[in-house]
Amino acid sequence: MFSLVNPDGTVRDRLPISIEETKSLYADMVESRVYDHKSMALQRQGRIATYAPFEGQEGAQIGAAAALRSDDWVAGTYRDAALMWKAGYPWDLMVLGRTGDERGGAPPEGVNVLPACLTVGGHMIHAVGLAWAEKLKGSDRIAFTSFGDGATSEGDFHEAMNFAAVYELPVVFFCQNNQFAISYPRSEQTRSQSIAAKAEGYGMPGVQVDGNDVIGVLTTVTEAVAGAREGEGPSFIEAITYRMGPHTTADDPDRYRDDTDAEDWAAKDPLLRVRLLLEKAGGWSPEWQAELESTAGERIEEAVATAEAVAEPTVGEMIGRVFAQPTDALLAQLAEAEE
Amino acid sequence: MFSLVNPDGTVRDRLPISIEETKSLYADMVESRVYDHKSMALQRQGRIATYAPFEGQEGAQIGAAAALRSDDWVAGTYRDAALMWKAGYPWDLMVLGRTGDERGGAPPEGVNVLPACLTVGGHMIHAVGLAWAEKLKGSDRIAFTSFGDGATSEGDFHEAMNFAAVYELPVVFFCQNNQFAISYPRSEQTRSQSIAAKAEGYGMPGVQVDGNDVIGVLTTVTEAVAGAREGEGPSFIEAITYRMGPHTTADDPDRYRDDTDAEDWAAKDPLLRVRLLLEKAGGWSPEWQAELESTAGERIEEAVATAEAVAEPTVGEMIGRVFAQPTDALLAQLAEAEE
Amino acid sequence: MSVVTLAQALNGGLDLALEKDPNVVLLGEDIGRTGGVFRITDGLREKYGEDRVFDTPVAESGIVGAALGMAIAGLKPVAEIQFLGFSYPAYDQIINHVARMRNRSAHRFTVPMVIRIPFGGGIGAAEHHSESTESIYAHVPGLKVVVPSTPADAKGLLLAAIEDPDPVLLLEPIRLYRAVKEEVDEGDYTTPIGPIRVERSGDDITLFSWGAMMKETRAAAAVLEDDGVSVEVIDIRTLSPLDRDGIAASVEKTGRAVIIHEAPLTAGFGGEIAAVLAERALYSLKAPVRRVTGWDTVFPLKRSESHYLPGVDRIVHAARDILEG
């Protein structure tokens, strides 16, 4: 497993980025965590629907997204809010979506991030098609797709991996192995020694990286992205991480996992190690931390306010989203609905 | 690639079976080929529907089936007639099925061979379920499933392989890599170095065997079956072979493959090498060959006659096959149909 | 007898089936350790062990296809798919294999298995979690499709499905899991697969529905009765095989019909019922048949759910229309 920064903040190898850059990644992780905690609170208050927290996975998500170019394609899941945000998807739209509003699924023009996929495994093949189109168009845009350990058991994972390899497409497959698919542990999900080892069966390079090491992830994904962009085809990355919270706000992890595990992983927290690293390098202070948190808090509050200020969706919008132009049949239904 | 008998009939290693046993395998291959040729002829005469010939794959099919116990489960494809026959499925039922009669799908009690699966990749997971049930019942019956190179691209292949490994089930996966999925060559089907290499991604042993070497196949499958029976879990075998004929009687291989390839493979014919081996050992004579062919011919003719003598199916039988007991709704339809 | 929810009735039914028949096994995502996302299998792994109640990898086609193999080999698998919106990866196994093995093998290999799937919206769930695509299953020859709307029927249909020699799809109305309670026999009983249930007998109009929409249908019937209308309420309960005689008989009596379902209108199962009426009860019909259904849109997210779901008002409105018409 590739890793650059140890849980205690010590460094295994020369870091490829500056302290300023490290601070910026740290700030992004802090902001993401603030969003995550806020979302949990909003859900408890009934202001958003079921929420899938990513706490513990910020290193994987921020590190990966930091390796992408702003116009690259991104296809991720319900748990990828930090990743999507770092790739350009605004917080307020993410919140809007989670209040139960389809308009949250439309990132601004220029942000090529698909709305989160909720069917496990369904979206990886979309990334393949996106990459295929870019290759045919002769562009050097790549497609990045993120998914969980559980998703690797779906048939669609297999077909996506195979197509990407067969057509030598610029796709980066990024598995956040957070040890569980809801209650089902990674150890039972597959008897493969590692998830990364699956890549070989497709003739694709596959590597493992410490998913809680944001700089390690950044480095690994940067390399994969560069390879894809330069025509070397697809590659696969398994980021080893841990979901510190429940699967979703509707889940109770006590039913299926040990507290001791969770404690072990808490020590490997992706934020903690960067903070320790920065501390040693003189780049961290309690004041800065407080400032980060308060700035992030303000931004997230603002995003929530923006989302909550969006007018109630109309039945016309719902019906209008089926096709580019509503058909006569739909217009008739709209008339009936508005009656 | 494991192999015991070379294309020229020389032997690489001590043979695990006697000359008498070898002769018997040879006889089975001859009989299968007679069936195959007869079926092609029947199709041209309009007596059976589209037919998928297995010529060139007799070594793989007879060798594999010879390794099974008579009560083991078998789930194969439209191209596995020789395999299914050797596993106990009578020729006449096979012909009956191909005249377009569902009654051909019912092998005798005690023969645990499922009717051929026509959806590519659909049946491997059935073998997994069969093996799962046997394991739960504490029996030592195993499940054997055969499929093509093309089938390994389907999502269902992936799910079947994974389930078998996860639950450590007694399943033998047997891929007849005949180089093509209709017109699509193995080289494009996957970028995996070998198809056998895919097994590793499931934590399952995978081996390659010369599929045109009936004794090599028998040896390899025997080992896999023994492992499964003894509780060592599933394994995967890639038998390298070649479909000497068209994909089906509706196919024209000239559109997608070279004659020279076909010639190369003709020299590797699974029957030829055993004949050469037997010749050297004094176990083959033109008379014996003629006898084999005529006996086989008679048997196949008889099977065809038996199949063709089966009375026309009735609409009542068709409607009666939907459920154990026809529902009132179906009985009403039957009455209407019989009007 | 005890007063239980629909969810509890299902749990009790599964418990009973596991207890009485050692061939019954359960499999599905998260059904063991957590008892399933809706806790329908709660406690059963603890009680019957890891060799009766299996958690599986995330692979719906695999779950259904493996269950099919198990059934052929003599077990009675009850597979759970987490939500109807996640059943589509298994559609191929269901239509091409589960429902056809008997036909393909001329009765030699049979598939006595059950697939349980929570379905329907109304709880503000995320995308794909509110599907009502029952019609794509009701169209599959060789598959029976049952949809209970009461705790007693839930248990009875579940046990009937497990006993059935053929594959049965049991669609469980999410919105009703915990919304209704009634007395349910604690013992072993079955509710026959096939016949409709006349929930309330009446003379002026028939309301047909199934699953979660029975709730709104009942409420609409109450409103109409307050108006002095005599309403017949029919819970279709089994979509396939369909009780065409029962459906026609009701409208021969009442002369008017409203069909209510949550799925989109076009090619929804309501069309089948309306067709039965147009074929069998035409001369009894005093007014056009009405379908009150979801619009032909994707089931929306929470904020638009009320725009989509057919409510009591729409049902009452349609009924009044044809009562007055």
Added chain:
Amino acid sequence: MSVVTLAQALNGGLDLALEKDPNVVLLGEDIGRTGGVFRITDGLREKYGEDRVFDTPVAESGIVGAALGMAIAGLKPVAEIQFLGFSYPAYDQIINHVARMRNRSAHRFTVPMVIRIPFGGGIGAAEHHSESTESIYAHVPGLKVVVPSTPADAKGLLLAAIEDPDPVLLLEPIRLYRAVKEEVDEGDYTTPIGPIRVERSGDDITLFSWGAMMKETRAAAAVLEDDGVSVEVIDIRTLSPLDRDGIAASVEKTGRAVIIHEAPLTAGFGGEIAAVLAERALYSLKAPVRRVTGWDTVFPLKRSESHYLPGVDRIVHAARDILEG
């Protein structure tokens, strides 16, 4: 103008689309080197190259899902699935993704793609090769479903589908690929998606059908006309969005309807049409609606095909029944 088969018309349409729009690409199993199992894409890989016409691995979900990605990124993919019976592994991608991306992303990401699938029986094919499960697709919001029955419509609907900003499923009647010939405009034209086609106008009865069953329907109409009955024959042509006005208008005129399709009866698309009549044309109906369809069985193998397929006799019989009734 030239006289061509339905297969040739489709080939010509694809050729034209590839020629005029560099974003059009084709993908599917065996569509390149062999021109597809029905040779609909014959010669196109040679003409447009390996970067426009792709042979793919055997993976239907992959084909459809990849096409969806291509469409989002600006291409206009036309995917082929070899037979409708092999489309089910792609059902999840179609219903959950292809048909919903626009809704999910509030118009931000759109999916202008076409899925072409040969369908229907009558050629004595093997299991799974004779499916007519159009209703499970017609039920999908966000997906348009068209079914030509003539060469001219085949080309026109194909080109309309390719131009359409939304995903369109084109079901191609296998039995008619080479069975009918007619003059087809060699140029660029579209047949509008939506409106039914009144193939023959009449006053006494309407026969509704689509796809391959149009053949038997036409033949039945001829028999009835010989009896002196004035028959209206309607080719539904677009199942979704459905031309309910056109359907109702015909029966308002004729007062009688027979709906003919090859798929099993229960939850088949005929139910939708009968429902439209029960809702919109009830007071015009002089006799019960009749559906002449496949039985609720698996589509059988060759020897039983004639037991299954609704023939001219059954259509004529049903029509006479309601004409006399």
